Each structure stands twice: as structure tokens, then as C-alpha cells.
Amino acid sequence: MKTIRNKTVLAFFGLLLFTSISCEKFYDINQDPDSLLDAPLTQLFTSATVNIGFTGGSDLLRYSSLISQQLSGQTTGGESQTQAYEKYQISGSDLNNVWTSMYATTISDLELSIAKATAINSPHYAGVGKLLKAYTYQLVVDTWGDIPYSEAQKFTNNLSPKYDSDEAIYTGLLALIDEGIADINAATSVQSPGLNSTIYPGAFATTKSKWIKFANTLKLRLYLHYSEKDAAFATAQMNTLVGAGTFFSSNADNFQMDFVASAGAQNPIAQFETARPDYLVANKLMVDMMNTKVDPRRASYFTTVGGNFVGAVGGAPASPVLYSHIGSYLTGADGEAPIRMLTFAEYNFIRAEAALRFGVTGDAQTFFVAGITASMEDAGVDAADIATYIALNGTLAGTPAQQLQQIIEEKFVANFGIAVEPWTDWRRTGFPALAVPANAVVNFVPRSLYYPQSEIDLNTNATQKTGMDVRVFWDVN
């Protein structure tokens, strides 16, 4: 009896021991039920447009507006990062984050969107994706010069993409924009961007024309950059484009992203002001320029100190209360202001410069006034004040160089809050004249930024620059 019981118990345990193993279903649970293995095009595209808008008001904007002396770094205690940036202490490590979000989030989501759109026969999505990709790469090239392009976003197929020549990339971007326009013009598209696009939201039937205008205006911006390198080419291209294309015709066409006055949805400039109060104040260069002209945009551009608009110079002692801070034009009353990336005002200034310098169709003076007007309207200035300002400051005069200075300096004020472009204009034209801050770590204004440390560490094809005086291909003056 006892023996039998022992054997029974043992057999029971033995069964337990050997039946518990190797049952496939038992182990087949390694797919995350809370994440998608594939995401719909619609939501992937939203991720890309939001990240484009965010990037437009984040790191790159801070670097370029400090370098171009629209803003100045301040602190209440220890040296803040913005003060370091302003004295050109921008190390490779500082640039990891923005590079990563552009390449591994924005462009990678765009590339996947384009591939998906193409696969499901939705050229409208593919076309818009290509335009956004071209815009984003333009920022990357203008900031760094040679960058990964042709081998980028191949995911695990290429973990060390090679660096392409910046000039070749510009050629590629122009071709990409043309492809995008062709896609957008396709008669049929299974899916099209709609309210899910945070840039030009709305039914594609109504936004299509804005995308086309954006494409052409972006091309104009690229050609203008080209002009220093090869004026004849740029001129010819701009003339052809101006003759055939449609462009921004009002501030309603501005390439910008609207944010929302609620937590987690506010524009990044406003969020930075909350998170890092007193890190950024108005720069003396820009404020003085506007003070001289009694510029009515000051009220929305900046706050006042004792009723005055006061800007700081780089390296000024710590005392942020002495200076004007960023105003509602960039932040909105509660973070709802748009992040502007390419505006009707800029379009007019591009045309003014093109007409003035290269004889591209159109009247420089007319575009100059239109540029000022567009900017002022966007800043909420009333018509009478615009008229007063234009009466005093709205006439191009003097030598071509002086007229160019007028155009670029007005563009400099109009492009307040636009990432990279004011710095690019300075690199192209030398306007407005920038003095190297007394405490700067190098004795020149940077012509490009260092490559991110992560690239130097991880991409076998990356080589660090000899300095921030290495120039982008179009920067030849």
C-alpha cells in the first residue's frame, strides 16, 4: 500500500517535472500588447509635422537667434547655457539632441510616411512629405554643411551613413521639391493630409494650393542661398520660377505651426520662457535698431523695463531684470503663438533682394514695403502705425549695398523667431554687422556649428570640423 502511494506521488511529481517544458504557446507572448508594430500613415504624419513645428522653436532657434544677436543670454545665478552659447561655447555635445530629433524622429517619420504613401497609392501624402523633408534638410545643411543625406534613414541597413556634399544635397533638395509638387498635383490619392497635419491643417482641396506656394517659396529661399555661390545660376532659376510658380500671397499662407494655450501643447518658445526664466532677454543690437526707428512691433516682440525697451550685450553681468524679455509675438498670451518657419514677409524680402541684386523680375521697393507690411500685420500693428513706419523707413535709398543692408535689416527684424535664416542672411551678406562679444571663446562669429558629439563618436564616416569657422558651401563672401 505504502509503496503504491509513494509511486503515485512520485509519478505525479514526475509528470509535473516533465510536462511543464516546451509548450510553444506558453512562451509565445513576446509581442507588446501596448505598442503598435505598424502605425497608420495619418498618425505617423502628425508626429512629423508636430516635430517640425517644435524644432522650429527649439535648440536651433536659440543658437541662431543668439549668434545673430536678436536675443542675449542671461542668468540669475551661475552661467546659463544661453550665456555659453552666446559666447560661442557651443560644443558637439550640446547638439546631440536637436540632431537626433531631426534625423531619428522628424525625417525618419517622414521617410516612412513617404514610403507608406507610395505603397498605398497616396501621392498627396508622399508629395507633402517630400516638401517637409526638403525643408528640414535645408535647416540641417545651413547649420552644419556636409551632412548624411543619400544614405540616411536606411535604419539597420546602414548604421553609419556617409556624409554628402552640402552643395550636392541642395541640388537634391530642389529635385525633391519638384517631385513633391508633382505628387501633390496628382489627380488621385487614396489618402490625403487633412486636419491631421498641424501645418496647413484642413481639407486637402483647400490646402493644396498652400503647399504648392510653400514649395515654390522654399525653392526661392534655396536659390537665394545659392546666389553667393553662383549668381548666374540662381538668377536664371529664380526668373524661371517667378514666371511659372505661385507664391505666398498673404500671411495666411505662412509656413508655420499653430500651438495651443494648454499644457503640453504650448509653443516651445513659451515653454522655454517658463522652464528657464531669465535665460533669454532681448539683444541690444536688435532692440537698438528697433528703438531708432520707433518700431511699432516692439510692443509685441518684447516686454518693457521701466517703460523702455532694453537689450543686453553678450557677456553683460548677471541682472536679467534690467532687460526686456521675449514678448507675446513669439509666445502668445499663453503659449498659443505659432512657430513661424517661412513667412510671406520673408518671401517679399527674398523678392526684394533678388530684384535689387540679380535683376529678377519685380520691383525691389515694392517687395520691400510689402515685406515690412506683412511682418507688421503679423505682429498685430495697426494700419496707421504701419503707414507711419513705412513713410519714415520704407524707402530703399543709397548705394546697392546700402539698399541691401536696408532689406536684410528689415528682414532681420521680420524674421524674429525664425530658426537659422537670420544667421544665414548674415553669413551671406554680413548684415546686420555683428560684433563678437567681449567674452567670446573664439574671435569670429560662427559660420556653422560643430557636428554633434554623438556623430563623431558613433558614425565612422563623421569627422569633426576644425572649428566653427568652417563654412557652408554657399557662404563664400
Place this chain on the structure above:
Amino acid sequence: MKKVLRYSLILCLLLGEKAYAQDRVVSGRVTAADDKLPIPGVTVKAVGASAATQTNADGLFTLSIPEGVTQLQFSFLGYATRMLPIAAGTMNVVLKQDSKQLGEVVITSFGIQRDKKSLGYGTSTISSDELTTAKVTNITNGLSAKIPGVRVSGSGGAFTGSSVIIRGFTTFTGSNQPLYVLDGIPIDNSGGNTPLQSGPSRSNRAIDINAEDIENITVLKGAAATALYGSRAASGVILITSKKGGGVGSKKTAITYSNSYNVGEVNRLPEYQNTYSQGSLGVYNPSLGTSWGAIMKGQMVNNWFSKPAGAPFATYHPTTEALIAYPNNVKDIFKQSYNLQNNLSFTGGTDKSSYRVTYGNATETYVLDNNKLKRNTISVNANTQVTPKLLVGTAFTYTNSNSIRTQQGNQLSNPLFRAYFTPRSYDLTNIPFETADGNQIWFNSEDHPYWSIKYNKYDDEVNRLIGSVNLKYDFTDWLTANLKVGTDYFTSKSSAFDEIGNRGGGNAGASSRLVGGIRESGSSTRNVNSYFTLTGTRKYGDFTLTGTLGNEILQNAFNFNTVDGYELIVPGFRNLTNAVVYQPSHGSSKTRLAGVFGDFIVDYKNYLTLNVKARNDWSSTLSKQNRSIFYPAVATSFVVTEAFPTLKESGAINLIKLRANWGEVGKGAPVYSTNTYFTTAASADGFGPEISFPFNGLVGFSYSDLAGQPDITPEFTQETELGGEFAFFGNRLTLDASYYERKTRDVILSVPVSAASGFTNVLKNAGNLNTKGFELVLGATPLKSANASYSFSLNFTKFKSVVTSLAPGVDNIFLGGFTTPNIRLVAGDEYGQIYGSAYQRDANGNLLVGANGLPLATPDVKKIGNPNPDWTMGINNEIVYKSLQLSVLLDIRKGGDQYSRNIADVQRNGVAIETAALDRFQADGVTLATPYTFSGVFANGIPANVMLTAQQYWGNSGKYVAAEGFIYDTSWFRVREASLTYAFPQKLLDRTPFGKLEIGLFGRNLYLKAPNYPHFDPEQNALGISNAQGLEFNSLPNTRTFGANLRVTF
């Protein structure tokens, strides 16, 4: 199925019934030498035969013995085994307690008990008394300096736990913390990672175990020791054995009550200057955070209350004041903390059952207001002998832990973010910090320390059940089966609140700054496991064969829900309905693992042992083709003194044992890592701005930056260990030492790649890690007399883990920290080095100084420190005089660097005493003095001679310019724990209802000497239980505690 039956059949056939002629009956009584009380449960065995029995509750036994047997063996855990010739009549047997013997039966894995002498690998066991000397609430803090081969690093604050690193690091970015097993049930010890820039610190979940319920803790260190845990074994195993009732049949019932109370205070605060006011450049300025202002001599000044436009706060404080120092303005932030513990236990048994039922509670506060931790534990441990062969047992512990906490870390809501350098002239203690409406009154941009303590709130609660049911069946006296099924189930909820007007968004993130935010989180963890073992022992001549076959099945499931609410409407109303914007998130995971294992021992004549172990795991986290993983180990021991007994004759040598082993263990792959997913979209930069989805009603998904890896396998750690155990002079001098080498390969690594590829990281098995280490315990009893003794036990730990390679093309991995400084793994260098900006130097190593006489920082980071100590040592001293016992634990650490932001802060802001060591003003009291200079050279090689002011020298552009300037050596000597206990003599108690009565005094961190680390306790660190050690950023202070305790048994 056929196969299963066949195996079962074979096993069944091995069984047999034995019968012996029984012709004699012996009886007797076994008592203890110390208290003369009967000992129940003593095994009485006929030597040379299988007949055996146990004593009953009265210590009585009766045994039928076969013919030819002349001796009986009496053995009981904790007592010296005796062999006595069979005497006529009733035998009176006295057993002596043997402190050596107590540690000699070691539980290895899955309840397998081994005689320590036969083990081929080193283990360490610490007893309940050692663990609870200083009555710490979190058991991981109670391990400091007590175990050789184990580096225990606390993170300062009393509410945090300690990182426990056993014999070095085995992985890069995964956890290096050991597996915790409570009575055979693996338990979760997650948490304890201190977030760098948000929220409060959180406890590691070992805090749910009440140290008073622990009988002992055994630490399995090397691969050969832990092999049976297979793919969870690489970082070692901490086996916790809970206190049980008396043995079955003990009938001994006892009620024990213990109480302890201690108070704590900050153990080290900076030394401040009290000469110079808030301000800069020698001028008082009430809007600045620095103390480079005027000499304070009572002069009247317009303070900050006159400053902000229109002086909105002027009604709350006079706008002028006499400029004087407030020497205690920082010290006053800190309060006295306390820790109160009560424990009540009932133990007892009947003929066939035993039980232990306990209730414990602990309440602990911290040195900052609004920090309190409460823990209630109830546990039941019961066993019953259902039939003579079947023992059924169960153990359940229910824990309720809850806490309230304030913010920590490098963020504006941490009350200590800038408080350590509060301007010397600011009366922080008495100046109001809020308006009647609760708005902050504070000149700086962070939250006012008192405002943050009062208004930024966090609380959490964990309800946890750890329980198991155990069946043990003795087929025969040589074959036993054991089945245990257990669970570790807990829910955790936390509620965090950033009041409207907060400046840091510490709890709910950047989006709650100023507008307020709430974060409600809940999670549940449900781990279920079962194991089954079949253990047999047979003797064949001089050989004893012992074998265990077993299997284990585990399922771990976890899920969490978090809702963030922003833009609060009603101040102070802590409810999600008070928010306008919501942000939900949810996630879950589930893993399964099954393993079979075997543990076989051949013992020859009690002096030569060979132990072979193996385990095979099948894991759900691996792809099908990689699922089966095998882990082998072999260990051998040779007891020289048993092989050559003549060695022992002189009495000078008691034990010489040599051991050697080899094993390979693993560390499993993370869940869901075989695929690449799309994740909820988001935007963020490093400064706080972030966009969370849904954005404006839109859902977004983004392709993950982290690529999964279908071919992932576990990591493998191979270890070879040599060691020995020695005892001399009647066991008054003992030594146990081990040397080991570990090689870890296929480390699972989220390999950083060029972001231009579209991914930032690709998961891979890449990288190798080597550790060489040495550990020893030296025990000595220099003094031993009838009334007094002095003994000490010194444990020494030294190991060095070197990253031999990372992934191809990757030369460093970021483990944690900032752009500068940060902690990195660098191929070819020791684990976890400190990188940061350094001072520029010329080719000859001279400090390069700019034309302004100030040092220059390197544009990129360089290695500036090594946080790993050269060695650590604990010395536990025990002095016993009659009923009085003093124990003092010394904790000595040699080497190990740390970057201290706190030290940097008190220097660069001009509050530290050394910044006023030289007069800041010339004799006129107005002109700034320039007594400082950086001794270095200008770019042209000419020695620098620029004289500097104190502010230039210590300030942001001076010493502070490079992180290198704030690397400090953390070497310390501290009295980690001490206790003085008095046990009332039994004679006195005989006339009282008490069985035992013990009172004591105890303390922790009683003394600290850190010769190279000024102002703060070097144990404070920024990242808690993390692989990144060596950074300190605005950390919460450590405490010194002192208290009294009482233990009484009825």
C-alpha cells in the same frame, strides 16, 4: 507523453521498501547546556544504521535500534553534534550551542541544505541580529559593510535604498542588482533609481520586507553558487530566510514584543562664511543668488521686498533691513527625524504543527518636513505534519507601505536645489515665503525651499502579498520531494501634486510649471512561480551521493496606468477633476520562464567533494530558435584537515579547506525586445519644453528610435573561483578567502548608433566585461574568558570590473548624468568612469590660464574621475561582558571619486567658509582685494601672475569653469552602526512573566571622517541604485541616528 511515463516509471522503480530487524529500545532526554531546557526536534540517529527519530517537545526520545549499533548521534541546528555510546537506562544528553556550527548548514538554492564544510564555493550568511543592529527600515541599507565581496552603496537619504553589487558588474545598461529570493520565492526589488531631474526619490521594494521577520540572509556570489538560478543568476542571489515557528512538535509557545525608537539629524552640513552678504562684486544685491556682496556690519539696506516693480510684497516684510548674517538659515530647514518600530510575534506549535504569526509596524520621518514613511506587515508562517511523510507549510506576508515625500534632484522644485547656498544675509527661517493667497515670495527663479516642502506633494502606497504553499514528501529516509508554489503580488499607487505657481514642475513635468499639475499612477505586479525538487542521498562505501532534480516555472506580469492633469483651477485641490488638460499613459508586460535543473554531489570520506550543477532555461523573451539556454557549473572542495586528521592533533590547526569552482550563468533578455515598435509621438528638447500627445485632439505615433533585435540571447557570465577556509587555535582565528575571475560576454546593450540612420540605438548582444576580485573574512577572538570576550570579524572586498569591449564602432556608452559631467563606460577602462570638462593644460601639464588670469575649460569632455573604490572593508567588533554586549561596525572605504555639485555650489556662490578665508576687501572695506591667483601659464608659456578677487577665483568663470575642479575622493572611515545590548539574566527573570528581556542603545552613521571630501557626506549621490555612480547633484543629506530598543519575550 510516452516519454514522460517511461521516465516516471524508471524513477518509480528506483524505490524500494526496506525492513530492519528491531530488537532494542533506547530512550532519553536532550537538554541545552546554556539554559538547561529540553530541546525539541533533535535528530537522534543510530550510527551505522538508518534508524532515527526526533525528540519531542519535552526533549524526550525513544528509538528502536538494530543489533550491532553501539553509538547514537545527536544533532540539531546550532548545536555541536555529539556521538555517544548507548547507555543503559534513560540517557541524559546535553548539547552545547556552537556558534561555529550555526552557520554551517547553508541553504544553497531552492531550499537545498548543504553542510557548509562540503561547499566548493564561498557564501556568506548574516544573522538577524547583524542585520537589525541599527534598526534601518530598508534591509538593503542594513547590509552595508557586512558582507565580503559585496559593495553596498547607499544614496544618502534615509528613504532610499542601497545599491548592492556582488563581485563586480556584469552588465552595462541593465540592472546589476542581485536576485532576491524570500523563502524560495523570487521577489521584486525594482525601484530605487533616483530620477535625476524630476520627482522624489523612491524606495527600492526590498523595503517591503520587515527585517525583524528575517532569520538570516545568505548571499550566493559566484556563478557556481548561483548556477541553479540560470538566466537570473549573474549578479548573485540574496536568499532571505524568514523566521519560523519552533520545530514541529516543539510545543514551545512564546510571545515576543520588540520596540525601537531613534531620532536622526543631518550628519554633515557645510561650513559657511558669515561675513559677506548677498550680492556680487562686493556690493549688496538682493536679487542675486550669490553671496559676493558687502561686509555685513548691520548697515541698513533696501532689501528685495522693495525691488520687484511696484514692490508687490512690501506688505509682507519691511523693505529695509540691517545687513547681518543668519548663520543657521540653512541648518534651520532641517528637522529632527524619528523612526519608531513595533514588532509583535507569536510562535508555537502542537504535536504536529508549528506556527509563527507576527505584526510589525514602522514609522519613519526624514529631516525635511512632509516626509514620512509607514509600513505595516503581517506575516504567518505555519507548518504541519499531515502524515509522517507529508509536511505542508505555508508562509504569507502582507505589507502595506506608504509614504509622503518631497522633491529631490537637479530641478527647481527640489527644496534643496539652491537652499545650500542661500545668501548668508537672507533670513530664510523668518521671512515669509508666501502671500496670504499662497503665492511664493522668493527672489530667485526656483521654488522657495519652504514653499516647495509645503505645497509640492507626493504620496505613494504599496500593498503587497508575498506568499507560498509548500508540500514536502519523504518517500523514504533518503528521498524527498518538495513542491512550492508562490506569488509576489503588489499594487502600487502614487499621487503627485505640483501646486499652482510652482516653478519646477517636479512631479508632473515641465507642463505643470506655474499652472500646476497632478500625476496619478497605479501599477500592479503579479509574479507567480513554482518549483519542484526531488532530492536523494545514498551512501555507497566511502562515497556519499546526493542529487537534486528539479524544475521551476515563473510568470511575471506588470502593468501601469498614469494620468497627468495640468492647469489646475482650485489651489490645493488634489484631484484630477481639478485639471483642464489630461495626459494618459498605459503599458504592460508579461514574461514566462521555465527551467529544469540538477545538482549532484559526490562526497568521498567527508573530505573530498565534487559538485556538478546544471540548469536549462526556456524563456519567452527570446525568439523561438534561441529559446533554450544551458548553464553548467562544477565545484570541488578538499578538507585537508579531514584527509589528514593528524594535522589537528596539536589543536593549533582546526580546519584547512581548499575549494575551486567554475560556472556559467546568465542574465535574461528584456521583454519585447525582439521587435521594433511605433511609440506614442512626442517632442522635447533638453531644457524642459515638450509636446505630449494627443496634441490638440490629434493622436500621433512615431517609429521607435530603439531598434529591436530578433536574435537577442541572454548575457553569459563565466566565473572561476579559488578559495580556502582556515581555522586555528581552537577556532579563535578563522579566515575565509576567495579569489575569482569573471568574464561576461554577449552583454545586452542598446548600442548607440548614428541618429542619421533613423535609429539612435540598436539592441545587440555586444561587449565583454571582465572582473577580477578578492574577498576575505578574518575572524578573531583575542579575548575570551568566563565573563568577557572580545571578537571581531573583518571583511574585505576588492574587485575591479573592466569593460574589455563595447559594440564594434562604439567606444563609449553614456550611463547617466549631464553633458558635463557624466558617467560612461569606455572600452578598455574600468566600469563607469566620470567624464566632464577639464581644465586646459599645456604639453607639460601646466594649467593654461587666459589673459584675464582665469582657467579655461576643455571644449569636450575628458575622463576626470573613477568612482569605483579601491577597496571596502567592514570590521564588526563584539565585546561581551556578562550580559552586556557592545557591537561596533566600522565601515572603511578607500578611494572612489565623486563629482559634487553641492560643493561646487557652496563655493561658486561664495557661501562656503573657504571663500572667505582671505579678506575679500582691502583695508578700506570698499575696494575688492585680489589675493588669489591661478598658478599656471599663459598661452605663450609665461607663468601667469594675474591676481584675482575671491569671486573671480571661486566663481563661475574661475574654479567652476571645469567639472574637473569638483572631483573629490570619497575615502571614508565611519562608525556605520553600533549597539549596546543588555540581556537581563535568567535568574532575575524567573520571578517575572518574562522569558527574556533585552534592552539596548543603538546608532547609525555615528562618526564620519572623509578627509578629502569637504562639507557634505560623500555617501550622498545623485542616481541612487543605478549603474552610474560618482555624481552628486543637489542630493538630499544623509542622517545620523541614535536610539533605544527593547525586546521582551513572554
